[in-house]
Amino acid sequence: MLKEPAPSAPHECADCPIRHRAVCARCESDELELLDQIKYYRSFEAGQTLIWSGDHMDFVGSVVTGIATLTQTMEDGRTQMVGLLLPSDFVGRPGRDSAAYDVVATTNIVMCCFRKKPFEEMMVRTPHIAQRLLEMTLDELDAAREWMLVLGRKTAREKIASLIAIIARRDAALNMVGMRGPLTVDLPLTREAMADYLGLTLETVSRQVSALKKDGVIALEGKRRVTIADFNRLLDEAGDDSDGGLLA
Amino acid sequence: MLKEPAPSAPHECADCPIRHRAVCARCESDELELLDQIKYYRSFEAGQTLIWSGDHMDFVGSVVTGIATLTQTMEDGRTQMVGLLLPSDFVGRPGRDSAAYDVVATTNIVMCCFRKKPFEEMMVRTPHIAQRLLEMTLDELDAAREWMLVLGRKTAREKIASLIAIIARRDAALNMVGMRGPLTVDLPLTREAMADYLGLTLETVSRQVSALKKDGVIALEGKRRVTIADFNRLLDEAGDDSDGGLLA
DNA sequence: TCGAAGCCTTGACCCAGATCAAAATGCGAA
DNA sequence: TTCGCATTTTGATCTGGGTCAAGGCTTCGA
Numbered sequence: 001m002l003k004e005p006a007p008s009a010p011h012e013c014a015d016c017p018i019r020h021r022a023v024c025a026r027c028e029s030d031e032l033e034l035l036d037q038i039k040y041y042r043s044f045e046a047g048q049t050l051i052w053s054g055d056h057m058d059f060v061g062s063v064v065t066g067i068a069t070l071t072q073t074m075e076d077g078r079t080q081m082v083g084l085l086l087p088s089d090f091v092g093r094p095g096r097d098s099a100a101y102d103v104v105a106t107t108n109i110v111m112c113c114f115r116k117k118p119f120e121e122m123m124v125r126t127p128h129i130a131q132r133l134l135e136m137t138l139d140e141l142d143a144a145r146e147w148m149l150v151l152g153r154k155t156a157r158e159k160i161a162s163l164i165a166i167i168a169r170r171d172a173a174l175n176m177v178g179m180r181g182p183l184t185v186d187l188p189l190t191r192e193a194m195a196d197y198l199g200l201t202l203e204t205v206s207r208q209v210s211a212l213k214k215d216g217v218i219a220l221e222g223k224r225r226v227t228i229a230d231f232n233r234l235l236d237e238a239g240d241d242s243d244g245g246l247l248a
Numbered sequence: 249m250l251k252e253p254a255p256s257a258p259h260e261c262a263d264c265p266i267r268h269r270a271v272c273a274r275c276e277s278d279e280l281e282l283l284d285q286i287k288y289y290r291s292f293e294a295g296q297t298l299i300w301s302g303d304h305m306d307f308v309g310s311v312v313t314g315i316a317t318l319t320q321t322m323e324d325g326r327t328q329m330v331g332l333l334l335p336s337d338f339v340g341r342p343g344r345d346s347a348a349y350d351v352v353a354t355t356n357i358v359m360c361c362f363r364k365k366p367f368e369e370m371m372v373r374t375p376h377i378a379q380r381l382l383e384m385t386l387d388e389l390d391a392a393r394e395w396m397l398v399l400g401r402k403t404a405r406e407k408i409a410s411l412i413a414i415i416a417r418r419d420a421a422l423n424m425v426g427m428r429g430p431l432t433v434d435l436p437l438t439r440e441a442m443a444d445y446l447g448l449t450l451e452t453v454s455r456q457v458s459a460l461k462k463d464g465v466i467a468l469e470g471k472r473r474v475t476i477a478d479f480n481r482l483l484d485e486a487g488d489d490s491d492g493g494l495l496a
Numbered sequence: 497t498c499g500a501a502g503c504c505t506t507g508a509c510c511c512a513g514a515t516c517a518a519a520a521t522g523c524g525a526a
Numbered sequence: 527t528t529c530g531c532a533t534t535t536t537g538a539t540c541t542g543g544g545t546c547a548a549g550g551c552t553t554c555g556a
Contacts, residue, residue, distance in 0.1 A: 072397045074487055080400040082393035093386055100390060127375060134382045137389060138341055142348060144392040145330035149320045151399035152328040152447025156543065191504065199400025204543055206505055223504070223552095239322055404513065439534065452513055454535055471522085471534070 011041070011064070016112070021088035022062040023136065026128040034126070038118040044105045051091075051103040059113040060092030066109030067188050070101045071196060081197040083140070086170060090136055094120050107188055151199045154239055159198040160208040161238035164218065168228060184227045212237065259289070259312070264360070269336035270310040271384065274376040282374070286366040292353040299339075299351040307361040308340030314357030315436050318349045319444060329445040331388070334418055338384055342368050355436055399447045402487055407446040408456040409486035412466065416476060432475045460485065 013019060013032045024035055041064070044050055050068065051057065063085050070083030082101060085091060091103060091111070123130050150162045168185045172178070187194075191209075195202040212218050217237055219227040228234050261267060261280045272283055289312070292298055298316065299305065311333050318331030330349060333339060339351060339359070371378050398410050416433045420426070435442075439457075443450040460466050465485055467475040476482050 070393075072393065074397070074401065075489060076487075078401045080397040082396045095383070095386075101393070124375075127372075127378070130375070130378055130382060134378060134385065135343070137382065137385045138343075141385060141389050141392060144389060144396065145318075145320065145349070148330045148392065148395060148399055149322070149328040151396055153322065153326045190502095201544060202504080203506085203545085207543090210505075239324075241323060438532095449514060450534080451515080451536085455513090458535075 011112075016064065018062060018064055018088040018112075022112075023090055023129055023132050024062075026132045027126070028128070031126055031128060034122060035114065038115045038122070040113055042111050042113055044109045044111070046105055046107050046109075048105045049102060050105055050109075050111075051099045051101075053099055053102045055099045057092055057097055057099050058116050060090065060094060060116055060119055061111045061113035063087050063089050063091065064110040064112050067106040068109055069104050069106055069193065069196075071104065072101055079196050080199060081193065082144075084197065087174065089140075090133065092116070094123055094133075106193065156198075156200055156204050156208050157211065157237065158239045159200060160194070160205065160212060161217065161234055162240070163194060163198060164212075164226060164228070165231075165234050165238050165240065168226075168231070168234075179231050182227055182229045183231065184221075184225060187224050187226055259360075264312065266310060266312055266336040266360075270360075271338055271377055271380050272310075274380045275374070276376070279374055279376060282370060283362065286363050286370070288361055290359050290361055292357045292359070294353055294355050294357075296353045297350060298353055298357075298359075299347045299349075301347055301350045303347045305340055305345055305347050306364050308338070308342060308364055308367055309359045309361035311335050311337050311339065312358040312360050315354040316357055317352050317354055317441065317444075319352065320349055327444050328447060329441065330392075332445065335422065337388075338381065340364070342371060342381075354441065404446075404448055404452050404456050405459065405485065406487045407448060408442070408453065408460060409465065409482055410488070411442060411446060412460075412474060412476070413479075413482050413486050413488065416474075416479070416482075427479050430475055430477050431479065432469070432473060435472050435474055 011017075013024070013036060016022075019025070024032060027035065042061075044066075053072070065087055067087075068085040068091075069081050070085060071079050071081045073079040083089075085103070093100070094116070097116070123133070146166075150159055154162060164185075164187070167187060168183060169179075171185045172183065177183070189197070191202040191205045194200075194205045198205070200208075209218075209220075213220055216229070217233055219229070221227065259265075261272070261284060264270075267273070272280060275283065290309075292314075301320070313335055315335075316333040316339075317329050318333060319327050319329050321327040331337075333351070341348070342364070345364070371381070394414075398407055402410060412433075412435070415435060416431060417427075419433045420431065425431070437445070439450040439453045442448075443453045446453070457466075457468075461468055464477070465481055467477070469475065
């Protein structure tokens with residue numbers, strides 16, 4: 001839990017870092033102006049729970065900077081992460097008014113929120129928003145299905161390799177860099193969060209990360225910074241068909 | 249593999265059994281007429297693979313009757329089901345032209361297909377379709393997330409109980425019956441398909457089904473027909489918060 | 497400088513579910 | 527009615543990853 005101050009926020013849409021990837025990606029400037037009237041920014045500190053499952057939700061929004069997780073918890077405490085929210089990802093569901101999952105800030109985070117009611121009204125009148133949201137939801141569904149294969153059929157080692165590959169890929173997409181040569185990524189998750197992502201225990205995560213390091217698949221710099229010498233080798237360890245389609 | 253002839257198809261939209269739940273649910277009659285011009289029916293026999301992952305797709309469509317599965321397979325043959333397609337579910341993704349998963353008919357099946365290109369064009373002009381598709385996709389995403397909890401954190405026994413509960417719930421929703429008192433459902437899946445759904449082996453599925461039967465949670469009639477005496481008891485075995493929300 | 501609180505690693509042991517093997521059951525076809 | 531095949535059950539054994547238990551490493555605050 002870092003003790004930095006919550007990042008202070010507001011931006012203009014014009015220089016918003018997620019302008020071209022978020023729900024508003026397709027909006028024209030007049031549409032942005034309308035959105036502007038119902039939007040506001042909120043900041044949260046690492047470790048804070050933004051939303052509790054079952055809470056009433058009167059807003060939806062986008063992650064602007066930072067990372068959050070979507071998790072489900074059983075009565076006895078077993079927890080499973082069901083979504084990893086990176087910048088530009090959307091939070092909340094139009095047409096539903098209580099949250100289905102816990103949302104927890106993993107790092108300090110800034111969100112661009114829209115009041116739900118007016119946002120829903122606007123969706124009806126502004127196809128650009130609904131279109132983009134559909135596209136994003138379909139992408140998330142694909143990601144969820146990939147994730148199901150990981151959870152259901154992969155070994156612990158393959159799971160770890162898959163997670164690193166997924167994060168590296170998203171990272172590369174965000175920073176518009178290619179996938180050749182060694183690349184270095186931040187793993188913004190604790191061992192426990194990785195375990196909750198992968199359906200493992202934190203001890204197993206620790207052991208398998210060490211194993212991948214020992215075998216030269218990855219190199220560590222501190223606990224959280226990972227260097228991947230050969231991305232195809234990593235994909236191989238992940239059990240993925242090696243061609244490695246690089247989705248935008 | 250039943251050896252019945254493929255069910256022969258065509259319907260009028262007016263008396264289509266999925267009229268009020270499929271992508272076209274919100275369409276007005278003039279919109280249905282437009283859809284009618286680009287639609288056609290296709291039938292498949294149980295066991296047939298409708299679509300191979302990677303195939304070029306020139307249509308999208310809805311399951312009218314029967315059941316199909318969406319599966320992913322790794323190079324070494326491990327397979328994970330990532331979708332269970334019941335009547336009214338949508339197949340294919342507008343804006344993508346190759347299939348991401350294998351689609352296999354579990355029973356004989358009838359699909360209502362739309363040529364992809366005209367369907368995509370129509371989506372732009374007919375918000376009712378896009379709206380409904382968004383809603384359905386969000387529902388599927390929720391189902392996928394529930395499923396992730398099952399795959400990642402539940403025991404074999406809980407997984408089986410969860411699967412039966414999910415099918416019973418969908419069945420009840422489709423037939424508009426309530427959830428009290430004993431109810432009987434068809435499990436339209438082989439033990440192997442259940443294993444692929446739950447990330448287990450078919451032997452484990454068989455053992456756990458027997459165990460639930462021995463413990464009186466379920467009763468079997470033949471191999472595929474299940475009677476649930478007390479639905480809350482089943483939810484309990486599934487590890488679900490027992491209130492049991494009955495989504496429409 | 498020290499202590500406390502979070503994280504992370506490592507070791508020893510155990511068990512749920514996988515694997516391997518065989519036998520039962522059920523069903524359509526001849 | 528029996529044969530052949532797919533599916534399912536059951537048994538014996540093995541093992542990957544869970545569980546329990548110590549320590550180590552950082553960071554921060556006093």
